[in-house]
Amino acid sequence: MPIFGKPKFASISTSKTKSKTDKKASKDWFKCKGCSSMLERKALVELLNICPKCEYHFPMTAHDRIELLMDKKSFKEIDKDLCSKNVLGFEGYDETLEAKKKSTELSDAVVCGFGTIDKQAYGIAVMDFRFMGASMGSVVGEKITRLIEESTKRNVPALLVTASGGARMQEGSLSLMQMAKSSAALARHSEKGLPMFCLLTHPTYGGVTASYASLGDVIIAEPKAMIGFAGARVIEATIKAELPDDFQTSEFLEKHGLVDRIIDRRELRKEFSLLLEFFKNAGTKEKSTAAEA
Ligand SMILES: [Zn+2]
16 A cells, blocks of 8 residues: 655646647656756656756666666566456456556566676566556565565575555555565575665655565665655654654665665666675675674
8 A cells, every 4th residue: 555645756747738739848848856957858768867957866667777787688577477356356456457557568566587787697676666656466576576586596686676655555465465475585585695685766665665675685775765664744743743854765764774875876787786796706695604603
């Protein structure tokens, strides 16, 4: 269930009352959420969806993200066609699933698979916020769990790229069960001495933050991403206190030890490749622990 309100940086909607010219303008150009500059959509894609003026990181689709983090043509997707079912008979859920499958060309809110970066093999799962706010239902949980289990079997590290409003309310407690299932798979991956990395992108909330997004051996975040469990407004109303302006930003979390590093998207490929190399050279976690003992 997306338990935070509207994302602070939700994409711009086009009003039905706008003229045709306005509609075309808002299709090609839009206002930056970070600095209010007018940005051209096409130009922004070439800049990895980063505002050239304020460096605000706009969301990326799962496949764009994979292209950024994998060697060309190395990515092989797994469980591509796994789809959610409306087991609770939630009103309107079937229609929403169909509409999202059509508009995003994805079967659910996560894309998983294996490939290489600078010839180093690893497993990757990337959540896509366009699919129902990347809420975690049974398919998202199952695909992530299978990716981790397969990474354990293949003896390779894993990278989980998160963006989510939280657990999927249309699947009730089945969604919540995914937290324990994916965490258990990660524990087995870790027992084998294999590293797992998390990349938290804007926004990461709810059950995803409370499970696999917080379990990485190295937790990376993109600049100014909003990351939390419940949203700031809910917390403020509950504890009846004013929260700092930068509350739940990557920078705030890094300052308080919940995030290890903040990495600019333009540096991500290089930095992640170095991290993989470092863990490989340092030996598996198992070996390091044995050496310490
Ligand atoms: Zn900007």
